[in-house]
Amino acid sequence: MGRKYRNRAGHKKLFLYFIALIIIIPFLANHWWSESLKPVSENEQTREFVIEQGMNAKDVATSLEKNHLIRNAKAFEFLCKLENADTKLMAGVYNLTPSMSSREILNVLLKGPVPDVVKVTIPEGYTLEEIFDLLVVNGLGTKEEFYQAMYSFNADDYDFLNEVPMTEKRLEGFLFPDTYFFAKDSEPREILAKFLDRFEKELTKETIARLKELNTSIYTWVTKASIVEREAAKAEERPIIAGVFENRLNNGMLLESCATVQYILNERKPVLSYEDIAIDSPYNTYKYPGLPPGPIANPGHASLNAVLYPAQTEYLFFVAKNDGSHAFAITFEEHLQNVRKYQ
Numbered sequence: 001m002g003r004k005y006r007n008r009a010g011h012k013k014l015f016l017y018f019i020a021l022i023i024i025i026p027f028l029a030n031h032w033w034s035e036s037l038k039p040v041s042e043n044e045q046t047r048e049f050v051i052e053q054g055m056n057a058k059d060v061a062t063s064l065e066k067n068h069l070i071r072n073a074k075a076f077e078f079l080c081k082l083e084n085a086d087t088k089l090m091a092g093v094y095n096l097t098p099s100m101s102s103r104e105i106l107n108v109l110l111k112g113p114v115p116d117v118v119k120v121t122i123p124e125g126y127t128l129e130e131i132f133d134l135l136v137v138n139g140l141g142t143k144e145e146f147y148q149a150m151y152s153f154n155a156d157d158y159d160f161l162n163e164v165p166m167t168e169k170r171l172e173g174f175l176f177p178d179t180y181f182f183a184k185d186s187e188p189r190e191i192l193a194k195f196l197d198r199f200e201k202e203l204t205k206e207t208i209a210r211l212k213e214l215n216t217s218i219y220t221w222v223t224k225a226s227i228v229e230r231e232a233a234k235a236e237e238r239p240i241i242a243g244v245f246e247n248r249l250n251n252g253m254l255l256e257s258c259a260t261v262q263y264i265l266n267e268r269k270p271v272l273s274y275e276d277i278a279i280d281s282p283y284n285t286y287k288y289p290g291l292p293p294g295p296i297a298n299p300g301h302a303s304l305n306a307v308l309y310p311a312q313t314e315y316l317f318f319v320a321k322n323d324g325s326h327a328f329a330i331t332f333e334e335h336l337q338n339v340r341k342y343q
Contacts, residue, residue, distance in 0.1 A: 036075030037102040040068055044099045048194070050181050051094065051113070057086040060109070069096050069105060076102050085110060093117045093181040116184040122177040122195075124300035125229045127263070128169050131195075131298065141188040149188040158196055160203065163219045165294070173222040173295025174199050202304055210308045219294070221307055226295035229303040230259035233324035238306035240328060244315045253316065255285035263296035271343075319343060 057080035061073040092113020155162035317335035
């Protein structure tokens, strides 16, 4: 009798657990679903979101979450399935805000991309002036408008601008090279903000920690990276070239970077003359010690990373070969041999 009673009691307890699960699980699922579809924040600032050609609902959901426009990629992907939206998402540019719910965002995406969008690809190593010229060619504004917009940014807009001097090329080095999509009626300041937003993504926790470890400011970091960007043609050589410049700085040597003189000349001459390297300018690293006053181009991620983690070598010299790579040397005698061989 006792055993039967215990069995009945046990069955009754399992039955109650089962009933509880039937009630609780749908409640929890519904709570997760409703919370996942809520807006990320109350921020109503419009952001441009790009759906690249070939992206499916999963790709779009992942990108939306990565850009902090939705709370949960899985929930958005499931919402797309419910609405049969996977095949309806078209490539292009969309204007979204973090204050939109996932349902509102999907509704915007289903309406199609913003018309009259200009795609602009900025190559790594372009100067500020070259970028402005490219934007002008694409009908996005005049050079004067971009320069005027450039001066309107300060540390209240971006913390990293706090140490950037107000020069005639204030944003040199911070217009991150990438592919951008702009509405044709975008304001010049809005366009430049996209570049600065992209640069800000390079300032990860790891990067900030590494800069502190190196006791290097953001401005110095970008300046060094801009020189590496203009000197290096091969990706694998960037850390080595960054290491060479570090070695020269640590040894009190002149940098003697051709790229800094080319910046003065506003011309990428393959070979500099003696008159070129004698130009009296603080950007002339053949004449003045240390780094130039600021960046000489806009570096990409690889060059920025090379400066954070330069190769540990004893090289103090390098010379360009005909194929774009470089020959490195420790002594000046070795360097002269390389110069005779390759130039």
